[in-house]
Amino acid sequence: NAGVMQNPRHLVRRRGQEARLRCSPMKGHSHVYWYRQLPEEGLKFMVYLQKENIIDESGMPKERFSAEFPKEGPSILRIQQVVRGDSAAYFCASSPDKAEAFFGQGTRLTVV
Amino acid sequence: DQQVKQNSPSLSVQEGRISILNCDYTNSMFDYFLWYKKYPAEGPTFLISISSIKDKNEDGRFTVFLNKSAKHLSLHIVPSQPGDSAVYFCAASAAGTYKYIFGTGTRLKVLA
Numbered sequence: 001n002a003g004v005m006q007n008p009r010h011l012v013r014r015r016g017q018e019a020r021l022r023c024s025p026m027k028g029h030s031h032v033y034w035y036r037q038l039p040e041e042g043l044k045f046m047v048y049l050q051k052e053n054i055i056d057e058s059g060m061p062k063e064r065f066s067a068e069f070p071k072e073g074p075s076i077l078r079i080q081q082v083v084r085g086d087s088a089a090y091f092c093a094s095s096p097d098k099a100e101a102f103f104g105q106g107t108r109l110t111v112v
Numbered sequence: 113d114q115q116v117k118q119n120s121p122s123l124s125v126q127e128g129r130i131s132i133l134n135c136d137y138t139n140s141m142f143d144y145f146l147w148y149k150k151y152p153a154e155g156p157t158f159l160i161s162i163s164s165i166k167d168k169n170e171d172g173r174f175t176v177f178l179n180k181s182a183k184h185l186s187l188h189i190v191p192s193q194p195g196d197s198a199v200y201f202c203a204a205s206a207a208g209t210y211k212y213i214f215g216t217g218t219r220l221k222v223l224a
Contacts, residue, residue, distance in 0.1 A: 004155070006155075031210055033210075033211070033212065035214070041216060042118075042201060042214045042215055042216035042217050043156070043201065043203075043214040044214070045211055045212065045213060045214070048210055048211050055210070056209070056210075056211050058211075059211075091155055091156070093155075093156075093212075095210070099161075100146055100158040100161050101146075101158070101212060102158060103148075103155035103156045103157070103158075104155050105154055105155045106153075106154070106155050108153075
């Protein structure tokens with residue numbers, strides 16, 4: 001049973017480009033979470049999804065950010081028109097229920 | 113508004129001694145608490161959890177204590193080992209939700 005898979009591990013984008021971060025949850029896990037970690041800070045909740053539904057997006061910026069978890073395929077976190085302040089580590093986690101969430105290795109986004 | 117607080121950014125402990133990491137929370141609706149360990153450039157790894165119906169949970173060298181009246185939890189590691197050196201995050205979720213709120217982390221250094 002593979003763990004939570006995130007790709008790419010590192011992503012470099014120029015200002016104004018789009019960033020797409022992918023997350024494949026653990027087998028059997030229907031709950032997916034996205035967190036962002038800025039340098040020297042903790043993990044900030046962004047969005048919680050179940051299959052095809054966004055349950056809680058209270059931590060996600062209203063503009064430029066979107067997330068999806070389609071019926072087939074990975075969850076995608078999309079950042080449009082990236083700015084330098086979007087540079088961070090983005091972590092995805094999954095859980096089967098209200099239990100411990102398992103995290104992926106993260107995607108480190110650098111905006112140049 | 114930081115609902116989960118880890119007031120000690122760092123802690124140094126001698127190998128073989130006890131490490132005590134503390135976490136305070138403000139939201140009385142939190143009913144599930146977790147501790148994660150994180151190494152640089154990796155995703156957080158789940159360590160141990162506790163439900164609000166308990167006041168203690170033990171797993172090997174790791175014990176979590178929950179004091180609901182004080183809204184405080186702590187992680188005890190005994191005996192501490194150099195491999196325990198990492199950043200430790202506590203997290204909490206409220207009843208009826210799956211969103212985890214993380215503290216800012218405590219960097220533990222175990223000295224050989």
